[in-house]
Amino acid sequence: MGVTTTKxxxxxxxxxxxxxxxxxxxxxxxxYPITPSTGIMESFTSFVSNGKVDTETILVESxxxxxxxxxxxxxxxxxxxxxxxxxxxxxxxxxxxxxxxxRLPILMALVNRALSAPLNIHGDHSxxxxxxxxxxxxxxxxxxxxxxxxxxxxxxxxxxxDVRLPIAVNMDGFIISHSIESMQFIPDAEVKKFVGDYxxxxxxxxxxxPKSIGALVLPDYYMEHKRAQHEAMVNAKKxxxxxxxxxxxxxxxxxxxxxxxxxxxxxxxxxxxxxxxxTIKDEVDRYREKGVKAGLLKPRVFxxxxxxxxxxxxxxxxxxxxxDRADSYGGFGPMFMEIAPAVFPxxxxxxxxxxxYGLGGRDLMPLDVDKVIDETIEVAKTGKVKAVKEYITVRx
Amino acid sequence: xxxxxxxxxxxxxxxxEAGNAxxxxxxxxxxxxxxxxxxxxxxxxxxxxxCPDSAVLVKDEKMIGYDYDHCKGxxxxxxxxxGKKGNKAIVMEEEGK
Numbered sequence: 001m002g003v004t005t006t007k008x009x010x011x012x013x014x015x016x017x018x019x020x021x022x023x024x025x026x027x028x029x030x031x032y033p034i035t036p037s038t039g040i041m042e043s044f045t046s047f048v049s050n051g052k053v054d055t056e057t058i059l060v061e062s063x064x065x066x067x068x069x070x071x072x073x074x075x076x077x078x079x080x081x082x083x084x085x086x087x088x089x090x091x092x093x094x095x096x097x098x099x100x101x102x103r104l105p106i107l108m109a110l111v112n113r114a115l116s117a118p119l120n121i122h123g124d125h126s127x128x129x130x131x132x133x134x135x136x137x138x139x140x141x142x143x144x145x146x147x148x149x150x151x152x153x154x155x156x157x158x159x160x161x162d163v164r165l166p167i168a169v170n171m172d173g174f175i176i177s178h179s180i181e182s183m184q185f186i187p188d189a190e191v192k193k194f195v196g197d198y199x200x201x202x203x204x205x206x207x208x209x210p211k212s213i214g215a216l217v218l219p220d221y222y223m224e225h226k227r228a229q230h231e232a233m234v235n236a237k238k239x240x241x242x243x244x245x246x247x248x249x250x251x252x253x254x255x256x257x258x259x260x261x262x263x264x265x266x267x268x269x270x271x272x273x274x275x276x277x278x279t280i281k282d283e284v285d286r287y288r289e290k291g292v293k294a295g296l297l298k299p300r301v302f303x304x305x306x307x308x309x310x311x312x313x314x315x316x317x318x319x320x321x322x323x324d325r326a327d328s329y330g331g332f333g334p335m336f337m338e339i340a341p342a343v344f345p346x347x348x349x350x351x352x353x354x355x356x357y358g359l360g361g362r363d364l365m366p367l368d369v370d371k372v373i374d375e376t377i378e379v380a381k382t383g384k385v386k387a388v389k390e391y392i393t394v395r396x
Numbered sequence: 397x398x399x400x401x402x403x404x405x406x407x408x409x410x411x412x413e414a415g416n417a418x419x420x421x422x423x424x425x426x427x428x429x430x431x432x433x434x435x436x437x438x439x440x441x442x443x444x445x446x447c448p449d450s451a452v453l454v455k456d457e458k459m460i461g462y463d464y465d466h467c468k469g470x471x472x473x474x475x476x477x478x479g480k481k482g483n484k485a486i487v488m489e490e491e492g493k
Contacts, residue, residue, distance in 0.1 A: 202407060211413075213408065
């Protein structure tokens, strides 16, 4: 099986994800467009109007209704997708738990944006981190290419018989959603073949076999249902790796649970999600040229979180700075709270500290990254952390 | 009945057997019980129409009594009952009286 090559195109992140959705051709797509994910629905509804997809779009009166319609359509037996950001996701929150509890493999394109207040439309991860415990698989994407590839892989992961969970594909609002980048699309026929047909489990529209979903479950059974849901999430880890390996074989681009950038012998490591990883890679290169053993770990899968694998990848580092583009007021950044238990089993593990950056779409410049690397070098040398949690790119 | 463990549950907790609510005896929730007084009944079947739990038993288009395994004692039937000449055909009484 040869690696597919296609011509390079220049598109925005939103256009890339819309193109993936066109190729996936879901049965139903309910949405209530919201900045910065609006472009996805704008492109997609033009595909609907021009007969490029068979999808029925439902323009609803709120995001709560959008997710409710997703749940209904998915329970009926359809392949379903939606797109949202920030406040939209927040309004879906109640229904997010119901989608995962019903084990419905709904696909969400989540264009990350800061939560209000203060009102802000730009990119940070407070929306995505807010859905941490909603039972959704969460994939993060550095650029348009990764957002496209993650979207193409999403149904294969979510619909796997050992998983059957909803999945959210994240990319940074504006920084990626509205910037034009060069990337490659996979031909339609190959996407179709890769994704395959959807076979629903116990669909409500199988009228010969009437059934009920969403029945009341009291203390005698609730906990068993939740335990089973955790197992599905645990299973998702291997499925993500298998699907990614098949994707790499067919299309040449390799993905894993996280990306290791010059990490193998790294003593000084930064951890960051999404677009900031691109800036950090450049700075890691510059420090490597100066002889510093710097590296980056970029998580791709936030739920299920690969604790063992990330712990093993970080255990030999001397100092690790976890960079969070979201905050937990009165707590650490959400990524820090995952990395700490990942390295906890290693008694001789790295010194760990946390930087909060880029909230509300504030830029993370190469010089900001340099300051973090410099401090991480210092911590690696002395083993002393000045402040476990600190804000950078903020006026003091 | 031995309770299922988490590995034995149906996918997503879906109920695959239609109509199995019949097996769940909601009658045990009842604190007030409807009593049917046949001589006051005009067979209007309002009780049958309004009962939220299909607990009014009807045979040959006539009210014949209650399914007390499923009547929750909500009292809607007694409220709707027009009775005969001002005398209700359904009255609610304390359970265990």
